[in-house]
Amino acid sequence: MSIIGEEPLPPGALEVETLGMTMRFGAFTALDDVSIRVAPGSFHALLGENGAGKSTLVKCIMGFYHATSGELLVGGREARIADPRHAHAMGLGMVYQHFTLVPSLTVAENLVISRKDAPAVIDWGKERAGLDAFMQSMPFRVPLDQTVARLAAGEKQKLEILKQLYLGRRFLILDEPTSVLTPDEADEVLGHVRALCEAGEISVLMITHKFREVTAFADEVSVLRRGKLVGQGKVADLTHAQMAAMMIGAEKDTTPAPRSGTTGAPVLEIDGIRALDRSGLKEIDIRSLTVRAGEIVGIAGISGNGQMELMEVLTGQRPLMAGAIKVEGAPYSATRAEAQRLAVRYLPEEPLRNACAGRMSVIENIAFRSFDRKGDSPRFWTSGKEMRARGTELIAAFKVKVAAPDGPIAALSGGNVQRAVLARELTGAVRLLVISNPCFGLDFSAVAEIRARIMAARNAGTAVLLMSEDLDEVMELSDRIVVMSEGRISYEVTAAQASLAEIGHHMGGHA
Numbered sequence: 001m002s003i004i005g006e007e008p009l010p011p012g013a014l015e016v017e018t019l020g021m022t023m024r025f026g027a028f029t030a031l032d033d034v035s036i037r038v039a040p041g042s043f044h045a046l047l048g049e050n051g052a053g054k055s056t057l058v059k060c061i062m063g064f065y066h067a068t069s070g071e072l073l074v075g076g077r078e079a080r081i082a083d084p085r086h087a088h089a090m091g092l093g094m095v096y097q098h099f100t101l102v103p104s105l106t107v108a109e110n111l112v113i114s115r116k117d118a119p120a121v122i123d124w125g126k127e128r129a130g131l132d133a134f135m136q137s138m139p140f141r142v143p144l145d146q147t148v149a150r151l152a153a154g155e156k157q158k159l160e161i162l163k164q165l166y167l168g169r170r171f172l173i174l175d176e177p178t179s180v181l182t183p184d185e186a187d188e189v190l191g192h193v194r195a196l197c198e199a200g201e202i203s204v205l206m207i208t209h210k211f212r213e214v215t216a217f218a219d220e221v222s223v224l225r226r227g228k229l230v231g232q233g234k235v236a237d238l239t240h241a242q243m244a245a246m247m248i249g250a251e252k253d254t255t256p257a258p259r260s261g262t263t264g265a266p267v268l269e270i271d272g273i274r275a276l277d278r279s280g281l282k283e284i285d286i287r288s289l290t291v292r293a294g295e296i297v298g299i300a301g302i303s304g305n306g307q308m309e310l311m312e313v314l315t316g317q318r319p320l321m322a323g324a325i326k327v328e329g330a331p332y333s334a335t336r337a338e339a340q341r342l343a344v345r346y347l348p349e350e351p352l353r354n355a356c357a358g359r360m361s362v363i364e365n366i367a368f369r370s371f372d373r374k375g376d377s378p379r380f381w382t383s384g385k386e387m388r389a390r391g392t393e394l395i396a397a398f399k400v401k402v403a404a405p406d407g408p409i410a411a412l413s414g415g416n417v418q419r420a421v422l423a424r425e426l427t428g429a430v431r432l433l434v435i436s437n438p439c440f441g442l443d444f445s446a447v448a449e450i451r452a453r454i455m456a457a458r459n460a461g462t463a464v465l466l467m468s469e470d471l472d473e474v475m476e477l478s479d480r481i482v483v484m485s486e487g488r489i490s491y492e493v494t495a496a497q498a499s500l501a502e503i504g505h506h507m508g509g510h511a
């Protein structure tokens with residue numbers, strides 16, 4: 001790192017500015033001449049569709065990438081950041097959508113070990129006094145002796161922010177910080193962040209897809225589209241429609257798909273299944289759950305109540321201790337041959353990890369279901385030409401933004417990995433679709449498009465089991481809603497009779 005000028009930076013919130021920042025990956029320009037100024041003490045939102053270049057911009061600021069050209073100014077002075085450690089030393093920090101805390105340690109332990117100068121042998125007497133004083137000086141607190149695993153999601157995100165302040169960071173990048181929080185938790189956390197900005201403690205650049213959060217908490221917004229800065233302004237002067245128009249440009253938004261058709265025979269039948277949960281200490285126990293043809297059954301619940309384990313059972317990744325699963329009346333153990341024969345498809349959580357081979361190309365990943373089939377028959381050698389033609393078609397149909405279809409799928413932005421997997425899983429006749437948080441991290445137009453595709457599959461007779469932490473999504477898509485709490489189904493209601501308050505009540509375990 002080098003900073004032009006010798007004097008130390010002034011205390012309090014930092015000003016950070018990019019000047020003509022450009023980042024190329026080979027021939028592809030992910031970021032094109034972007035200049036954004038985050039004024040000291042301001043709360044600046046960064047909007048853009050999936051693949052627009054938001055992560056690339058913040059990775060350039062934090063030193064994960066070295067911009068191909070352009071400058072970074074920190075506190076008004078030129079900074080050349082060699083790597084994230086240098087960024088940290090300058091007071092720049094980052095908070096992610098997923099937590100980076102050690103669950104088995106206490107809040108106090110997490111704070112102390114996060115320090116670069118944490119001693120090998122910790123003098124807890126001394127540290128404790130320092131931590132108490134630090135917590136007292138903060139506008140919000142998290143109990144120091146609590147084990148992180150026992151904190152609710154909102155508390156964990158508060159701790160992530162406190163950790164940044166404890167480490168002396170004065171400019172924070174928040175990367176979709178409320179994705180795993182309930183709306184109330186999100187408002188609380190962002191309210192605290194806003195107060196810290198107003199107090200002149202920090203400046204914030206927040207990546208988000210939620211217009212509501214931008215309007216409620218940010219003062220300025222910058223919008224990226226295809227790597228370029230296409231709009232900027234004071235939040236107070238902009239409507240959601242104007243922000244959306246900047247994001248998608250001339251592209252047309254998808255209108256919600258209407259519900260049509262009738263419900264048919266049971267496709268998925270779950271009968272008395274039991275399996276251990278991730279901790280190995282508790283069980284999930286689903287007495288009975290049926291999903292019929294042409295029906296979407298939504299599973300609502302706070303994450304960590306067994307949804308992930310149920311998904312693992314249904315994808316054959318977690319052994320059953322008891323019970324049976326049937327698809328179209330036949331026993332189902334989720335082998336590839338069974339999934340193929342019964343046309344069962346999945347979109348698991350974290351698709352890059354759970355549904356892709358990251359180093360293989362986008363085209364190859366899209367071909368996983370079909371490379372060894374020709375129509376209904378097996379194929380004994382693969383056809384690169386057909387695979388490419390089909391892959392290219394699906395990339396266009398699902399609007400997957402790829403720099404190079406032959407490049408590794410891991411190089412795609414998060415939202416585009418999601419689209420590529422959906423392109424694969426939603427193509428052809430699908431009898432049963434099992435999906436988990438299908439719109440996590442997607443921009444609003446992608447959300448509308450993906451939900452429309454799920455609805456279209458349902459209208460065409462697919463049975464859909466939808467697990468989602470987004471209650472609005474469950475309410476919008478489902479014909480029937482069940483609530484999972486502590487590994488069990490604690491409540492069931494038809495969409496027509498569903499009330500948000502009642503579902504929320506059961507989600508909280510207050511049956």
Ligand SMILES: Nc1ncnc2c1ncn2[C@@H]1O[C@H](COP(=O)(O)OP(=O)(O)OP(=O)(O)O)[C@@H](O)[C@H]1O
Pocket residue numbers: 025028030048049050051052053054055056057401402403411412413414415416441443
């Ligand atoms: N290491 C890399 N190699 C090649 N291309 C990359 C790399 N990192 C990002 N890209 C490309 O740059 C573009 C911008 O990606 P980026 O991750 O910045 O988007 P984003 O706006 O953060 O999207 P999302 O909302 O989906 O997270 C994408 O087309 C992506 O494929």
